[in-house]
Amino acid sequence: METPEPEIAAHRRHDTDLQSSPPSPPSRPAPASPPFPRIISVDDHTVEPPAVWADRLPAKYQDTGPRVVRAPLKDMSFLGGKFAPVMGAPGDDGPVGDWWVYEDLHRPLTRLDTAVGYDRDEIRLEVITYEQMRPGSYDVPARLADMDVNHVQSALCFPTFPRFCGQTFTEAEDRELGLLCVRAYNDWMVEEWCGPRAGGRLIPLTLVPLWDAGLAAAEVRRNAARGVRAVAFSEIPPHLGLPSVHTDEWDPFLAACDETGTVIAMHIGSSSRMPSTSPDAPPAVGSTITFANCCFSMVDWLMSGKFERFPNLRVMYAEGQIGWIPYVIERADVVWEENRGWGGVADRVRRRPSEYFAEHVFGCFFDDAFGLRNLDSIGVGNVLYETDYPHSDSTWPKSREVGEAQMGHLAPDVVERIVRGNAIDLLGLSPEGLWVA
Template identity: 55%
Template sequence: MTGETNGTTELPLVISVDDHVIEPAHLFETWLPAKYRDRGPKPLTAGIGELAYIGGKYKFTTDPEGQQTDWWQYEGDLFPYKRIIAAVGFSRDEMTLDGITREQMRRGCWDPKARLADMDLNHVEASLCFPTFPRFCGQTFAEARDKEVGLACVRAYNDWMVEEWCGDSGGRLIPLCLIPLWDVDLAVQEVRRNAARGVRAVTFSEIPTYLGLPSIHSGYWDPFFAECEATGTVVCMHIGSSSQMPAASPDAPPAVQAALSFNNAMASMMDFLFSGVLVSFPRLKLAYAEGQMGWIPYALERADDVWEEHRAWGGVRDLIPEPPSTYYYRQIYCCFFRDRHGVASLDTIGVDNATFETDYPHVDSTWPHTRRIAAEHVAGLSPETTYKILRGNAIRMLELDLDRRG
C-alpha cells in the first residue's frame, strides 16, 4: 500500500512498531473478573504536587490543590499520568512533567477510533502500542504483592488489548501483550493463550536482572523463548523496560538519560548475542523499540572482534559457534524515528533488520509530521529499501495480514 510524498515518488504508508496507549479508565472494571475488582487497579482523578525525574525514576507528591491529574490506584500506591507521555497536540515548551487528565489529552491517546483517525492524519496504516500504567513490560504487576490479582490483571489487560483496543481496527492496531514476568511457566501459558487468537508480539524486559529476575544466561527463560519461537511471537523490548535509564551521574538532568537511552538496547543486544539464546532458538525474533540504530554498526564490529580475539577466555568459545553478527542479521530487528546516521549506515545495519516508529503520543513522537520526516530520511534510497524499512520488514516480523511484498 502506498501514499503520497512531495510529488516526486510515492512513499509507502508507515507501519509503526513502537507507539503507546494510555489505558482507558474503564479497563479493569470491564475486563477484570468481578472477584478481583476490589483488589485491582482503580482510576482516580485528583491533584498532583511536585513531580520530578531523578536518576531514571519519577518522584511525586499529591496535593489536593494541585494540577488535576488522572491516576491509577493499586495496592495502596498511586500512578499518575504525565503530560510527556501524552504529549501530542502540545507545543515543545508545553511537554512537561505536569500531571494530565484524559480529557486534557488528545483523544487518540486512549480511544481506538480517534487513534485510527490520528494515524490517517500521520501517513500511518498500522501501529503496535506499548502499555503505560502496567509499564513497558508489565513491571507494575510483577512488583505487586498479590500475584493472583497480578496475574488476573495481566490477562485482563491482554483481553482488552486484543478485543477492545485492536478488535475493530481491521488489523491496523496490532496487539502487543504482557506476560506474568514472575513465573516463566505462567508466561509460557500466556504466550500460548494469546498466540491462539493471532497475537504475534509480547513485551519483555531489556535487562531482566535489573528487575530482580533471572538473567537470560541462566536458562530460566528458555521455555518462554521456546514458546515464542514455536508460535512466531516476537519478543519486543522497549528502552526503559528494565525500570532503569542510563545516567552518568545520579544528579544529572533528565536530558542525560534521554540522550543515553539507546545504551540499554545496546547492552541488551550484547547480552543476547553472547548468551547462546539465539543459537538454541534459531527462529526466535527479537525487536528493540525506541533504541534507534546508528550505534549498531560499531556494536556489531566490536562483538565480532571480541568473539574472534577474546573467545578463549571470554566464556563463549563453545557457546557461540559463529560471529555474533550472524545472529543479529538472522533474528534481531531495530527501529528508529529520527536517525540520519543510522539510515546512512543501512548497509551494515541491514536493510532487512530496520523498522520505523512514530512513538505516538510521547514527547519524541513525529506526529503529525511523520510523512515529511520519513520522506527526508529515505531520500536517495531505492524504492525496495524504502518499502522494507517503512513497512515490509514490520509485516514480515509480525506476520501481519497486510500486503506481503519485500
C-alpha cells in the same frame, strides 16, 4: 514584471535556433518519485481507558485492582532516570490529575504520556486528566484518525500504566491478582483495542507474568492461538530482580516464542531504569542516551547462546534508534574472534555475533539520519520504522516528511522494506499490512 537582460538574450538565442533548426520533440517531464509508503509503526503507545481492569477483574478485586482516581499532586520529580510522583490527599492544594491506583502504587497520567499536538517548549512534566489528553491516546476511532493524518496505516502499541513490559504487575505483592491483571490487559488489547473497530490497523502486543517463565509460556501460547505475534519483555531483566538471559530460567518462555513465531519486543525503559549519569542529572541527559540499555541488552542476547538453541527466535528494540548498531556488532565480532575462549562463550556462541544479529535482531527508529547513512553496516532487513505516538519524542504528524527527508538517498524498494515490508514479514501481517486474527 520586467525580464532581466540575460534571460532576454537566452530567449533570443532560442528563437534563432527555432528558425534554423527543425522543431524538437516536446520534452518529457522527469519521472515522479514514488510516493512514500504507508507507514507501519512498530512503536506507538496506548493510554489505557479507566475501565480496562474494572470491567474484567472478579468482583472481589474491584477495590484492589487498578482503578483511576482524581487527586491533587503533592510533588513530582524526574531526576537521574527516576520518576517520583507523590499523590496528595483530597482537599490538598496542587494541580489535579487522574491517577492509577493499584496496591500501594500511585501513578499519575502526565503530559509526557500524551504530548502530541503541543508545542515542544510547552511540554512540561505535569499531571493531567483524561479530558486534557488527546483522545487518540485511548480511543480507537480517534487513534485511527490521527494515524491517517500521519500517513500511518498500522501500529503496534506498548502499554502505559502496566509500563513497557508489565513491570507494574511484576512488582505487585498479590501474584494471583497480578496474573489476572496481565490476562485482563491482554484480553482488552486483543478484543477491544485491536478488535473489529480497528479494522486490522492496530497490531496486538501482549504482556506475560514475568515472575514465572512457565506461566509466561502459557500466556504466549494463549495469545498466539488468537493471532498475536508480539510480546513485551524487559531489555535487562536483572534490573527488575529477575534472572538474566544467560541463565536457563527463561527457556520455557523462549521455547514458546520460538514455537509460535512470537517476536520479543523490548522498549527502552522496560527494565524500569533509564540510563543516566548521576542522581541529579536532568532528564535531558537520559533522553540523549536512551539507546544505551538497548546496546547492553543486544550484547547480552548475542553472547547468550539463545539464538543457537532457539533458531526461530526474533527480538526487536523499540525506540532504541539504529545509529549505534554497526560499531557494537563490529566490536562483538572482534571479541568473539579473539577472546571467546577466556570470555566464556566459546561453547555456546558458535558463530560470529553479526551472523546472529542478521538473523534474529531488529532495530527500530523514528529519527536517525546517521543510522540511515550507515544502513549497509546494519542490514536493510533488520530495520523497522516507528512514530512513537503520542509521546513527546513522536514525529507525529510529520512522520512521512521526516522519513522522506532522511531516506531520500535510498532506493524505493529499500524505503518500502524499512517503512512497512520488514514489519509485515516479522509480525505476520497480511500483504496489505493489516493484522488478521
